Amino acid sequence: MPRQQYPLEAPRKLRDERADELVQALAQQIARTQRAEAKLAEREGARRQHAERAAEAVRAEQARLAVDGVSGADLRRVADFEVATKAQAELLLRAEAEARQELAQERAAEQKLRQEQAQREAEAKLVRNHEAGFHERQAEQVQKAEEEAALEQWNGRRR
Numbered sequence: 001m002p003r004q005q006y007p008l009e010a011p012r013k014l015r016d017e018r019a020d021e022l023v024q025a026l027a028q029q030i031a032r033t034q035r036a037e038a039k040l041a042e043r044e045g046a047r048r049q050h051a052e053r054a055a056e057a058v059r060a061e062q063a064r065l066a067v068d069g070v071s072g073a074d075l076r077r078v079a080d081f082e083v084a085t086k087a088q089a090e091l092l093l094r095a096e097a098e099a100r101q102e103l104a105q106e107r108a109a110e111q112k113l114r115q116e117q118a119q120r121e122a123e124a125k126l127v128r129n130h131e132a133g134f135h136e137r138q139a140e141q142v143q144k145a146e147e148e149a150a151l152e153q154w155n156g157r158r159r
Contacts, residue, residue: 006135008131012131015120015123015127016124018120022113022116022120025113026114029109029110029113030110036102036103036107039102039103040100040103043099050089054088
């Protein structure tokens with residue numbers, strides 16, 4: 001009895017190809033998530049550095065004014081500096097918030113792909129188990145047919 005081909009082999013191969021494509025998509029998504037994490041870390045660092053530089057500049061200016069005295073031009077320059085510093089801080093904070101939002105979106109997309117991958121793996125396991133069972137039944141049928149043929153042949157010799 002010739003070995004029968006698994007009847008669901010074509011859909012299984014298609015499912016395997018789609019699973020491979022999903023693995024590729026997941027790898028690309030993980031890379032995008034990592035880039036978003038790096039971007040967020042960069043923007044957090046830029047915001048912190050700006051805050052540190054601004055605080056240091058304010059301290060230095062306050063120390064200079066304490067030694068030299070305060071003029072109207074100095075007060076105007078300090079006020080302009082504070083306005084510019086706050087504007088820059090707001091821009092950096094907004095950029096950080098955008099990066100944080102982008103990271104959240106990338107993580108959500110990654111999670112969705114991971115869930116889909118887990119589902120595909122579970123389906124693939126079911127299909128592999130079904131296929132293994134099919135081949136086991138086929139092997140049992142072949143063995144049974146061979147045993148019956150051998151028994152028939154042996155009985156035929158004895159007559």
